[in-house]
Amino acid sequence: MTTESGTDSEAKQPQENKETEKKNAKENEPASPQNQPEQLPAAAGHSTPTRKEQEQEEEDQVSNKSSTSRLSRSPLKGVKKVKIMQCKVTLLDDSDYTLNVEKRARGQELFDKVCDHLNLLEKDYFGITYRDVDNQKNWLDPCKELKKQIRTGPWNFAFNVKFYPPDPSQLTEDITRYYLCLQLRDDVVSGRLPCSFATHTVLGSYTVQSELGDYDPEELGSDYISELRFAPNQTKELEEKVMELHKTYKGMTPAEAEIHFLENAKKLSMYGVDLHHAKLVGSLYECLAPAEGEDSEGVEIMLGVCASGLLIYRDRLRINRFAWPKILKISYKRNNFYIKIRPGEFEQFESTIGFKLPNHRAAKRLWKVCVEHHTFFRLVSPEAPPKKFLSLGSKFRYSGRTQAQTRRASSQIIRPAPLFERSASKRYNMSRSLDGAPIMENHETLMKDSAAEGAANTIAKGDIITSVTPEKKAEEEKAEQDYTKMDGSEKTEPAASMPLRHESKDTSPPAEMVKHQTNISELKRSFLETDSGIPGLTEWEKRLSLSPAHSPRADEAPMIEPLELQDTEDKQPPVEETKELEHKTTKAAGFLVKYVVDSSGTDLATSSGPHGISLSTTMDDDVFLDRTLRTDADEKTPDSQEEVSERSIGKVSPGAVRQEVSRAISDKKGMLIILKEAEDIEESKPEFAVDETEEFLVTGEAVADENEISPSEENLAIEGDASVVIESTTTLVKIPEVEIKTYGVTQIKCMDSPKKAMASWISEQVKTNVSELNSMSTTEERQTKPSDAPQPPAEMLTSEEEQAVATPTGVTVSESSPAALAVSTLGLLSSCEKTSAEPEEKPVVATETKATPAKSTGPMRFDVVESGTKETPVIHTETKTITYESAGADTNGDLDPGVLLSAQTITSETTSTTTTTHITKMVKGGVSETRIEKRIVITGDADIDHDEALAQAIKEAKEQHPDMSVTKVVVHKETEITPEDGED
Amino acid sequence: MAGLRSGFGRYTHAIVRGIPESLAKEALRTGTGEEVDLAKAQREEEAYVEVLRTQLGLEVVELPADESLPDCVFVEDAAVVCGDTALITIPGAPSRRRETEAIKAALKDLNLNIVEMADENATLDGGDVLFTGQEFFVGLSKRTNQRGAEILADAFKDYAVSTVPVMEGLHLKSFCSMGGPGLIVIGSSEPAQKALKTMQQMSDHRYDKLTVPDDGAANCIYMNLPNKGHVLLHCTPEQYPESAKVFEKLKDYTLIPLSNLEKVKVDGALTCCSVLINKKANM
Numbered sequence A: 001m002t003t004e005s006g007t008d009s010e011a012k013q014p015q016e017n018k019e020t021e022k023k024n025a026k027e028n029e030p031a032s033p034q035n036q037p038e039q040l041p042a043a044a045g046h047s048t049p050t051r052k053e054q055e056q057e058e059e060d061q062v063s064n065k066s067s068t069s070r071l072s073r074s075p076l077k078g079v080k081k082v083k084i085m086q087c088k089v090t091l092l093d094d095s096d097y098t099l100n101v102e103k104r105a106r107g108q109e110l111f112d113k114v115c116d117h118l119n120l121l122e123k124d125y126f127g128i129t130y131r132d133v134d135n136q137k138n139w140l141d142p143c144k145e146l147k148k149q150i151r152t153g154p155w156n157f158a159f160n161v162k163f164y165p166p167d168p169s170q171l172t173e174d175i176t177r178y179y180l181c182l183q184l185r186d187d188v189v190s191g192r193l194p195c196s197f198a199t200h201t202v203l204g205s206y207t208v209q210s211e212l213g214d215y216d217p218e219e220l221g222s223d224y225i226s227e228l229r230f231a232p233n234q235t236k237e238l239e240e241k242v243m244e245l246h247k248t249y250k251g252m253t254p255a256e257a258e259i260h261f262l263e264n265a266k267k268l269s270m271y272g273v274d275l276h277h278a279k280l281v282g283s284l285y286e287c288l289a290p291a292e293g294e295d296s297e298g299v300e301i302m303l304g305v306c307a308s309g310l311l312i313y314r315d316r317l318r319i320n321r322f323a324w325p326k327i328l329k330i331s332y333k334r335n336n337f338y339i340k341i342r343p344g345e346f347e348q349f350e351s352t353i354g355f356k357l358p359n360h361r362a363a364k365r366l367w368k369v370c371v372e373h374h375t376f377f378r379l380v381s382p383e384a385p386p387k388k389f390l391s392l393g394s395k396f397r398y399s400g401r402t403q404a405q406t407r408r409a410s411s412q413i414i415r416p417a418p419l420f421e422r423s424a425s426k427r428y429n430m431s432r433s434l435d436g437a438p439i440m441e442n443h444e445t446l447m448k449d450s451a452a453e454g455a456a457n458t459i460a461k462g463d464i465i466t467s468v469t470p471e472k473k474a475e476e477e478k479a480e481q482d483y484t485k486m487d488g489s490e491k492t493e494p495a496a497s498m499p500l501r502h503e504s505k506d507t508s509p510p511a512e513m514v515k516h517q518t519n520i521s522e523l524k525r526s527f528l529e530t531d532s533g534i535p536g537l538t539e540w541e542k543r544l545s546l547s548p549a550h551s552p553r554a555d556e557a558p559m560i561e562p563l564e565l566q567d568t569e570d571k572q573p574p575v576e577e578t579k580e581l582e583h584k585t586t587k588a589a590g591f592l593v594k595y596v597v598d599s600s601g602t603d604l605a606t607s608s609g610p611h612g613i614s615l616s617t618t619m620d621d622d623v624f625l626d627r628t629l630r631t632d633a634d635e636k637t638p639d640s641q642e643e644v645s646e647r648s649i650g651k652v653s654p655g656a657v658r659q660e661v662s663r664a665i666s667d668k669k670g671m672l673i674i675l676k677e678a679e680d681i682e683e684s685k686p687e688f689a690v691d692e693t694e695e696f697l698v699t700g701e702a703v704a705d706e707n708e709i710s711p712s713e714e715n716l717a718i719e720g721d722a723s724v725v726i727e728s729t730t731t732l733v734k735i736p737e738v739e740i741k742t743y744g745v746t747q748i749k750c751m752d753s754p755k756k757a758m759a760s761w762i763s764e765q766v767k768t769n770v771s772e773l774n775s776m777s778t779t780e781e782r783q784t785k786p787s788d789a790p791q792p793p794a795e796m797l798t799s800e801e802e803q804a805v806a807t808p809t810g811v812t813v814s815e816s817s818p819a820a821l822a823v824s825t826l827g828l829l830s831s832c833e834k835t836s837a838e839p840e841e842k843p844v845v846a847t848e849t850k851a852t853p854a855k856s857t858g859p860m861r862f863d864v865v866e867s868g869t870k871e872t873p874v875i876h877t878e879t880k881t882i883t884y885e886s887a888g889a890d891t892n893g894d895l896d897p898g899v900l901l902s903a904q905t906i907t908s909e910t911t912s913t914t915t916t917t918h919i920t921k922m923v924k925g926g927v928s929e930t931r932i933e934k935r936i937v938i939t940g941d942a943d944i945d946h947d948e949a950l951a952q953a954i955k956e957a958k959e960q961h962p963d964m965s966v967t968k969v970v971v972h973k974e975t976e977i978t979p980e981d982g983e984d
Numbered sequence B: 001m002a003g004l005r006s007g008f009g010r011y012t013h014a015i016v017r018g019i020p021e022s023l024a025k026e027a028l029r030t031g032t033g034e035e036v037d038l039a040k041a042q043r044e045e046e047a048y049v050e051v052l053r054t055q056l057g058l059e060v061v062e063l064p065a066d067e068s069l070p071d072c073v074f075v076e077d078a079a080v081v082c083g084d085t086a087l088i089t090i091p092g093a094p095s096r097r098r099e100t101e102a103i104k105a106a107l108k109d110l111n112l113n114i115v116e117m118a119d120e121n122a123t124l125d126g127g128d129v130l131f132t133g134q135e136f137f138v139g140l141s142k143r144t145n146q147r148g149a150e151i152l153a154d155a156f157k158d159y160a161v162s163t164v165p166v167m168e169g170l171h172l173k174s175f176c177s178m179g180g181p182g183l184i185v186i187g188s189s190e191p192a193q194k195a196l197k198t199m200q201q202m203s204d205h206r207y208d209k210l211t212v213p214d215d216g217a218a219n220c221i222y223m224n225l226p227n228k229g230h231v232l233l234h235c236t237p238e239q240y241p242e243s244a245k246v247f248e249k250l251k252d253y254t255l256i257p258l259s260n261l262e263k264v265k266v267d268g269a270l271t272c273c274s275v276l277i278n279k280k281a282n283m
Helices: A006-028 A049-069 A107-118 A174-190 A197-212 A236-247 A254-265 A360-378 A403-411 A425-429 A442-456 A462-486 A509-532 A539-546 A551-559 A566-571 A587-605 A638-643 A692-698 A702-708 A737-744 A753-767 A777-788 A793-806 A827-835 A857-865 A946-960 A979-983 B022-026 B038-055 B099-109 B146-155 B190-202 B241-248
Strands: A084-090 A096-102 A126-131 A137-139 A156-161 A274-281 A300-306 A309-314 A317-323 A327-333 A336-341 A351-356 A560-563 A628-631 A657-661 A675-684 A724-731 A844-851 A876-886 A899-909 A913-924 A927-939 A966-977 B013-017 B059-063 B079-082 B085-088 B113-116 B129-131 B135-140 B160-165 B176-180 B183-187 B207-212 B221-225 B229-234 B253-257 B275-277
Touching: A084 A107, A096 A107, A107 A126, A107 A156, A137 A360, A156 A174, A174 A197, A174 A254, A197 A236, A197 A254, A274 A360, A300 A360, A317 B146, A317 B190, A327 A360, A336 A360, B013 B038, B013 B099, B022 B038, B038 B059, B059 B099, B079 B099, B079 B129, B079 B275, B085 B099, B085 B146, B099 B113, B099 B275, B129 B176, B135 B146, B135 B190, B146 B160, B160 B190, B176 B190, B176 B221, B176 B229, B183 B190, B190 B207, B207 B241, B229 B241, B241 B253
Parallel strands: A084 A156, A317 B160, A675 A724, A675 A927, A724 A966, B013 B059, B085 B113, B135 B160, B183 B207, B229 B253
Antiparallel strands: A084 A096, A126 A137, A126 A156, A274 A300, A274 A351, A300 A309, A309 A317, A327 A336, A336 A351, A560 B207, A628 A899, A657 A724, A657 A966, A844 A876, A876 A966, A899 A913, A913 A927, B013 B275, B079 B085, B129 B135, B176 B183, B221 B229
C-alpha cells in the first residue's frame, strides 16, 4: 500500500530510467555486450512505468522463491552466457572478501554467499551495504539485482548488522554473537555508539578477554593493550583500567566474554539506533519543548530508527519518541518524510509530522529503514508487497524474515557449535579513514585471506555436540520462559518466540512437520501461558510479580500501577486500527484505492471464501496493514442479547474451532474487571495444494473421529468472574489457489473511525471496574455471523448450520481442576502433545471433540469461488474441536443473564482474514461485564500456517487486552479430505 | 562482572550543607508563604543528617553553610552524580551559582570524575534531573534549559536523556521522584500527570507509578542499602496526611518519615538537601 505521490513518482521515473541508461552504458564498456538485452532503453520510456513495475514485480516473486529455496534461478534462465562480476565485501573484522557473482544476481545471492563464507546461520540480523553516489550507506535490497543498485563505481560492499537484537542472549549461536560484537566494537570506536568512560573500560576489557584470552603478562607483555582500540579517543588511563579489569576475568571463555560485552552494550541508549539527519517541518507539538522564543520549524534534529520505534533527537537529547504502535503511517515525498501519529488520549485526530531530509534519496532511505525495522521487530511475518494496478509508489517491502521468524528458525539450528577463530582486532591499531575503511596497505592482502578464512573456519567436532547441546537447551528453555512471561510485560520484544509462519519452501517436509507441531504446541502454550504463571495469583498479581520491583510486594499491588508504556496503551483498544505503510496518495491513486476498497469490501465480507494469501499477520492488531471495518448496527439491539443468557457457548459451526479464553485482573480496589473476547478463526485451505502440514494434521484421524460425534458443541462455560473469552473458529476449506491471487491484490483502506469509537467505548468499560460475567456471547455471535457474511451461499450455509447447532447447545464442559490438562489424545492435540516437551500441569482443561457433520459446506464454497479447479465432487469434511479451558476462571456457572447495557458488532477484514468483533456490556447485580468476542475467519491457501494464524489471533487478542486473561480456547477445525487422502 | 548499572539506589556517601541564617529572609521562593522558622528548619536539617548518618550508615560530608548563599542547603542543584561521574551544574538562579564551588571540592575529594559545564548559556539545576536507573529525564524549567540538558547528556553518554517540559512548579522533581527501581512516585496535579505522560512516551523502559495526592509528597528519597533493603525517606503525616498514608502501605520497605515543613516554604524538598554517591560502584 505504499503509494508514492504521483508527482513524486512521475518525477522519479524518468530520472531512474536515465540512471539505468547511464549505467547500462557504463556496464557495456567493460562487459561483453552479450547479455544486456532486457536492460536496454526499451523499458526506459516515460510511457512504460506500469510495464516496468510489473516486470519488476515478477522478478521479485522469482527472487523470493529462489532466495528462500536458496536455489538460484539464474542458471536455469541463463541460456545465454553469464557474465560474472567481482564483488568485494568488507567483513566485520575489516577484512575483505572477494567473490564472484553473476552480473544479474540479486542481493540475496551475494548475501547468502557471504553468510556461507562466514558460516553464519542466524543471518537475518545482518545485511549488506553499499555506498551510493552521495557516499551514503544503503542497504542492499535482496530482491533486486545488484546491478540495479550499484549504479556506479566498483562493486564494493560491506557486511553489517542491520537489525540489532534487543536481547543478544537470545541469539542461538556464539558465532552470531561474535559478529554482533565485531559490529558493536566498530560502532563504539567510530563513535556511532557513544558511551561513558566506564563503559568503554568494561567493553574494552571483555574485548580483550575474548580476543586474547586470560591476562598473562609473560605472554602478552605489559603494553599489549595499546594495540587494541576501544574508544574513539583512547587514553592511557583507559588502557590501564581495561587491563585492571582484564586481570579479573581469568578463565572466562571468549564466548562468555562476548555475552558480557553484549549485555553491557545493549543497554546503551544508542544501541541499534540508526540515525538520520533531518529538520523539523512544522512544529512537533509541545514535546519538542523549544528553547525560549525559538520556532521549532527548521530545527536540526536526528531521527533514530530502532527496534521499538522512531526516536527524535535534538543534539543528544531525546525530544520525542514514537513507538511503532503509535505510528499509523510512514511516507515520504520528495525530500520529506512523514509520520502519521495515532491520536493521543485527549486528541481527536491523527496528526502528521513532517521532517525535511537533505534530499530525496535520504528521505527514501529513511523510509525504507523504517519499513524494514517495523516489519522485522513488530510483525510476525512480512507484509506481502503491495500489488497495485497503478504504478505509483514504491513496492518496497521488507522481504526477509521477521525477528519472530528468525528466532523460531534459529531455535531449530541443530549443528554443533562451529569453531571459529576470533581474528585479532589489530585493525583498531591502524588509523582509519573517516568512513571506517582501513588505511592499510602492504600486509593487508596477506592478512586478508587468512583472516577471512580464519573467521569462517569451522570445524565440527563430535565431542562438541555434547558440550554444546545442554547450553542450547538452556537457552531454548529460557526463550520459552520469556515467552511465557511476555504477556503483559516486555512489549519491546513482542516477537519473542511467537509462533510464526515459516516460509514453507525453505524447509524439507519433515522439518515442516516438526515445525507445525511446534506451532501447535506453541499455540497451546500461548493459550496456557496466561494460566500457567503462578498458581493462586490473579492475573493482576502475576503481572505485577513479573516486574522485579514488585515481586516483594505483590500483596499491596493496588497502590502501584504499572505505568503503561505508550505501546501498551495502544494495545488496549480492542478494535484494531489500521496501519498503512504507504505514501501519500495522489488523487488518482486515492480514487483507485477507494474503488478497491469497495469491491474488496464486499468480497471480503463474504468471509472466508476467496482470499488466500495471508497477508501480514501482525503482532498487534493496530498495525494491520489492510483492514476494512464494518459495523453491524442491527446487532446492537439489546434485546437480541438478552435472550442469549446461557453461558454455554454453543458450539460452533461444524468445522470451526472456537477458542475461548478468559482472564481476569483485579483492579486497584481488588475488584475485577472483566472483558471477554471471542475470536473465531476460520481458515480455508486450497484443496489441491497438498500441504504437508495440513495432511499431517488431518490424516489418520478421520475415521476415528467420524464416529465420534455429534456436531458440535463445545462449550465452554467458563466464565467465572473473570474472564475473557476468545473464541476462534478454524475451518479448513479448500479453495482454489487461483482465486487467491485475484483477491490478494486488494485492500488498502481502512475505516478506523468505528474502531476508535469502539476503543474509547471499551476503555470506559474497563474503567467501570466490577466483575462478574455472564456469557451470552456465543449465541449472539452466531447471530452476527449471517449478517456479516451474507454473500456467498457457502457462507450462508455455514451460518445456518451454526444456528442449527446452536439449538441443541449447551453442553457445558466446564472444569476447574487446577492442575490438570486433560487432553484427549485424539488428533491434533495429541500429536502436538507428543512433540511438545511441555509438561501438562497447567491449570487448564482441554476437551476434544470431533464432529463430522456437514459435508456440504465445502462444495458450496467452491461453487462460489472457483472455476476450473479440479475439485472432487464429494468432499469429506472432518471436523475437530478442541477446547482448552483454564481452571483459573471459575466455572461458577452463573446463569443469571444480567442486564444488557449495550452491544456492538464490528467487522473488519483483510485479504485473508475477516474479523468480527462483538462487544457486549452487561450489568448484573452491581457488577458489569464487558465481553468482547472476536471471530476471525482466516482464509488460507496452502501457504498459510493455520496454527500460526490461530496462535496469532490469540496472541493478538491478548495484546489488545493485556489486562485480561484467557480462560478458554476452543479450537474447531474442519478439514475436507479428498477421497484419496481419506483413504490414505 | 556485575553490570555497570546494578544496584539502583545503592549509596555510600552523602554530601549535605548547613542552613545559613540568610535562608529565612533571602532564600529564593516561588510562593509567598509564611516566614521560615530558622530554628525549626535547622532541626529538620539535623534530623535529616542524622537519619543518613546513623540510621542508614552513610558517610556524610557536611559542608558548612555560607551566609552569602541563602539557598546553599539545597545541594542537589549544584551537582548531578551518576556512577563515578559528577557533573557540576550552572544553577539557573544567578544568586546560586557560587554554591557549586564547595560541592565541587567535596566531590573531588571523593575521587569522582568531575565534569563542568563549559557553556555559559547553559543552566541546569539538579532538581530537574530525574535518574531512573535506566535513563535520565531532565525537566526544562525556569532553572534548566535545553543547553544544560545537552551537556548532561554529554556527561552521561550511556543513558538516554529525554527532556520534559515543566509547566508548573520549580523543578521536575518538585512533583516526582523515584520510589524504587522502576517505580516513579508522582503527584496528582495535572502538570505532574502530564509530565509523567511525557516521560512515559519518551521511554523505552517500563515503569510503575505510585500516585500520591500531594505533589510535594511525591519527592522522596529511595535507597537500596545492604542489610536494609528498600529504604524510603518520605514526608510525614503532619505535612501530607493523605500522601503519607500511601507510603505507609508500602511493604518490604524501611519507611522513614522526615519532616520538611520549614524548608518546603522555600521550595526545598527531601531530595534537595543531599547529593548521594555510591563510591563502591567505581572500583
